[in-house]
Amino acid sequence: MHLFIYNLTFGQRDFNALDSILEYETSLSYKKKKIDSLLHITAKKNIKDLTFVISIYFYQNQNYTDALFYGNLNLKSIRDQKNIDSLPYRRSLCNMGLFHYQNKSFDLSENYYKSVLLQNKIDKYQGRAAYRLGVIHQENGDYYTALSYYKMAKNSYFESSYTKGEIESSIKIAEIYESLNGKLNLEKGRKILLDILNSKRIATIDEIYLQDIHLILGNLYDQEFLGDKNKSEKHYLKSLEIAKIRGDEFFETGIYNNLGNLYLKHDLEKAYSYLSNGLKHSNSNWVKAIFLHNLGIYYFKAKNYEKAIECIELSITKYLNLDKTSSIASVPEIELESSLYKNYILDAYVFLIGYKNMHKKTKKELNTIYKDIDIAERLIDYIRFEIEDQKSRLYWQKQASKIYQNATKTAFLTNNPEKAFHFMEKNKAVLLLKDIKDRELKKHANLPNDILKKEEQLKNNIYQLQDAYVFNEISKKDSIHDILFNSKIIYHNFIDSLKVDYPKYYNYKTLTKITSLKELQNSLTKEQLIIEYILNEENGYGLLIEKEATTFFELEDISLLNKYILEFKSKIRSPFITKKDFESYKELAFLLFQKLFPFNNASKYIFNKKITIIPDDNLQNFPFEALIISKKELASESYLITSAEINYAYSISFLKENQNISRNSTTNFTGFAPVYFTYDNQLTALKRSENEIIDAENFFSGHLFTKNNATKDTFLQNTHDSKIIHLSTHANATDSIIPWVAFGDKKMSLNELYTTKNNAELVVLSACNSAQGTLNKGEGVMSLARGFFYTGANSVICSLWNVDDKSGQYITTNFYKHLKKGNTKSKALHLAKLEYLKNHSLSETSPYYWSSLILIGDAGSINTSSYLWVWFLIIGSLVFIIFLWWLKKRK
Known part of the structure; x- marks a missing residue:
């Protein structure tokens, strides 16, 4: 902790009086009375300096209530002097942030620190505020936001020549990279710290920072991707040497834990020696918890499962500061919600549930694991609810996936498909579901239009800056990053202000409801089947769900x-x-069918069914309809597509929520086919694409934009009121940086797509790889298809690889033909693919040509009927009635 104390000059009389009060050996309450009396008679001009010193005195005595009281007086006196643009004001704001932090008022602490940043003065107080905001977000698990704050702190300290703060921030940046893991992040963390050690200023660095640098370097070398035992041990021992010289017993003990963790991979006896001895010398609950956590891993590796479980459970009680009599099966809500160690606790539960699944034998014993799973789920929900940054949310969804994988195994071992379905659903597209749900609920918050427009503008600005950061050269990235980060701060401050001014706006943000197995089965017909998967590198499970039965199977x-x-x-x-x-x-596709549908008479069982598949992990973007279900001579007669109608969904919960959104469009069809792309030589002309949308428009009247008219602006202006949106163009969603779709004049990125809105029942992306993108475990693929769902679509037809022009046009044309006849979207695509197989032969029947296009989302029909006939009927009836009246009158 750092307080900002200056040599103060104020009335000597007041200073001497205050000095006497503070040094007098009596109770704090008595001192407070004397202080209040002194302030009552002190000249106004001295109040500012007196209250500053008094607030610090109470803070140092851990009386945070009084520290806050006098800190507020200090701020008020500065405001009264109309000096809010001054260094003392920023200093006092920083102290108030610190006082609130120690008082566990984290939201208020964050607000004070943000007030410092909003002054936009580059000095060490801006650095300190940014640094402390980094700490707050790091403790919440919002690692990407924390990283941005630490980078801001480092830059502020550098500009104000405050070397100590710059090094301190660099260490925290490396620490965040360690938490995020992954090869690139670990390399970045190592480079930052090695650059400090190799710099000329190494001789001026405090030993406490050298101690931290070597410790974190040890951690960075002791990782899955860059594991280097020798380098890791070297840095740990160097850190230990410094800690011993400094007499820092607390830190010394912690390094023994890290050495023990290192040797868990290499030498179990040595690991146990470090961990058990370190535990004996641990004084704080947090350090004991970490030792016990690693000892649990040691006992598991030593195949002493009972002891492993005991250690992990005890580590959780220490993380949560529970007493010895407390059970982790009934953790108080407040302890979970307010814990600063949620990431450690969640990690402990991952191990605990996994160990119990392996050790518990009877169904009764296994059922006790559900209490652990329930606590872990609550913890996950708290973390998700607190975090705004999308990257950090995806990071924690990945961590949550470990819990849900283990939880599904528990459900399998206890033969509990209801719970398995819940865990599988919580492992898929929860963030997308929350975004859609929040957007719908926000409509009922009754915010003024100018507020809604401002929020939209702020979000759009962030998306544009994110694109600019990626597309600009390296020399401009730092400045764009700073602008982007400031824009995020402004956006979050704006949202925070709405909590006070428009409480309904914030109240709509509730935890997302997951569809239950019973609710799903009640909605199914006898012809419908749902198959949902969950898998990772170690385990895999599936549920085959019918209206009256459920089959739970292991992969x-x-x-x-x-x-x-x-x-x-x-x-x-x-x-x-x-x-x-x-x-x-054929051999491979049949083998996979048997493995993915491992139940008796599977091919007969699924015959003539309407199947919705919810895939996971490696099964994302997998064309199930191209599997071989029998060893007939002709492959075209044994594909799964010939026996069943297939569509896909991100999750049942998302599917149901998205179907419930009211969509009322007046335009039936809007098609885009740029054909030529003169601004990018790598984009070849798509000469069949114009015919593709013309053929479609023959079935569904609407608007066509081709060649020079198929621009990005025409797309933005003409898609918000269309039932069907068809894009026949180039796209690249395999680009893990920024996926894009091409128009006649320029490309539109996925970030830009997020800023649009549509009301479509169906979006057809006849563009290469439009279902592809970065796979985020526990959430799904960040694809263009997902982007269209985010912006309002009920269903999307997209491609899994490069679409062949000829076969793509054949299939989409026949799809629209069958859709026009009143078939469902799923049935229309099914029939179009069967027609293709029937009318082609030899190599042209390869799944490459016909199985790339898949339907994700709602599989129902589209009502594109025109209501003009109703008006003609009404008008005709009126004319007839008038005619009869006229005849009657003549007679």
Whole structure:
């Protein structure tokens, strides 16, 4: 903690009087009475300096209530002097932020620190405020926001030549990279710290910072991607050496834990020696918790599962500061919500649930695990609710996925499909579901239009800056990053202000409801099947759900299955040329069908069914309809598509929520086909694309934009009121930085797409790889298709790989033909693909040509009927009635 104390000059009489009061050995309450009397007779001009010193005195005595009281007086006196643009004002704001932080009023603490940043004065107080905001967000698990604040602090300290603060911020940045893990992040963390050690200023760095640098470097070398035992141990021992010289026993003990953790991978006996000895010398609950956590891992590796579980459970009680009699099965709500160690606790529960699944034998014993799962779920929900940054939310969804994978295993071992379905749903598209739900609920908050417009403008500005950051050269990235980060601060401050001015706006942000298995089954017909999967590198499970029954199955030999899935995806992305190609594919596709549908008479069971598949992990963007369900001679007669109607969904909960949104569009069809892309030589002309949307418009009248008219602006202006939006163009969603879709004059990024709105029942993306994107475990693929769902679509037809122009046009044209006849979206696409197979032969029947286009989302029909006939009927009836009246009158 750092307080900002200056040599103060004020009336000597008042100073001497205050000095006497503070040094007098009596109770704080008595001192407070004397202080109040002194302030009552003190000249106004001295109040500012007196209250500043008094607030610090109470803070140092851990009396945060009085520290805040006098800190407020200090701020008021500065405001009264109309000096709010001064250094003393920013200093006092920083202190108020610190007092509130220690008083566990984290929201208020954050507001004071943000007030410092809003003054936009580059000095060490701006650095300190940014640094403390980094600490707050780091403790909440909002790592990406914390990283931005630490970078801001580092820049402020650098500009104000405050070397100590700059180094302190650099260490925290490296610490965040360690938490985020991954090869690139670990390399960044190492570079930052090694640059400090190799710089000329190394001789001026305090030993306490050198101690931290070597510790974190040890951690950065002791990681999955860059594991280097020797370098890790070298830095740990150097950190330990410094701690011993400094006499820092607390830190010394912590390093023994890190050494123990290092040796868990290399030498169990040595690991136990470090961990057990360190535990004996631990004084704080937090340090004991970490030792116990690692000892649990040690006992598990030593195959002493009972002891492993005991250690992990005890570590959780220490993290939460529970007494010895408390049970982790009934953790008080307040303890979970206010804990600063949510990430450590969640990690402990991942191990605990996994260990219990392996050790518990009877169903009764296994059922006790659900209490642990319930607490872990509550913890996950608290973390999600607190975090605004999208990257940090995705990070925690990935962590949550570990819990839900283990929880599904518990459900399988206890034969509980209801709970399994819940866990599978919580593992998929929860963030997308929350975004859609929040947007709908916000409509009922009754915010003024100018507020809604301002929020939209602020969000759009952030998206544009994110694109600018990616597309600009390296030399401009730092300045764009600073502007982007300031824009995020302004946006979050704006949202915070609405909590006070428009409480309904904030109250709509509730935890998202997940559909239950019973609710789903009640909505199904006898022809419908739902198949939902959950899998990772170690385990995999599936649920086959019918109206009256559920089949819960395990995917066996998951590592081999994942290998087959990747091989299948590779084979299907190009046409088959020889008979050997077909035979090799058939063998693999049939094997995968048996593994993914591992129940008796599967091919007969799914015959003539309407199947909705909710995939996971490696099964994302996997064309199930191209699987082989029997070993018939002709592959075209044994594809799954010939037996069943297939569509896909991100999750049932998202599907149901999205279907409930009211969509009322007056335009039936809007099509875009740029054809030529003169601004980018790498984008070839798509000469069939114009015919594709013309053919579609023959079935559904509407608006067509081709060639020079198919611009980004025409798209933005003409899609908000269309039932069907069709894009026949180039796209690249395999680009993990920023996916894009091409128009006649320029590209539109996924970030720009997020700023649009549509009201579509269906979006057809006849563009390459539009279902592809970065896979985020526990959430799904960040694709263009997902972008259209985010902006309002009820369903999306998208491509899994490069669409062949000829076959793509054939299938989409026939799709619209069958859709016009009143078929559902799923049935229309099903029939279009069957027609393609029926009317083509040899290599052209390769799944490459027909299985790329898939339907995600609502599978129902689209009502594109015109209501003009109703008006003609009404007008005709009126004319007839008038005619009869006229005849009657003549007679």
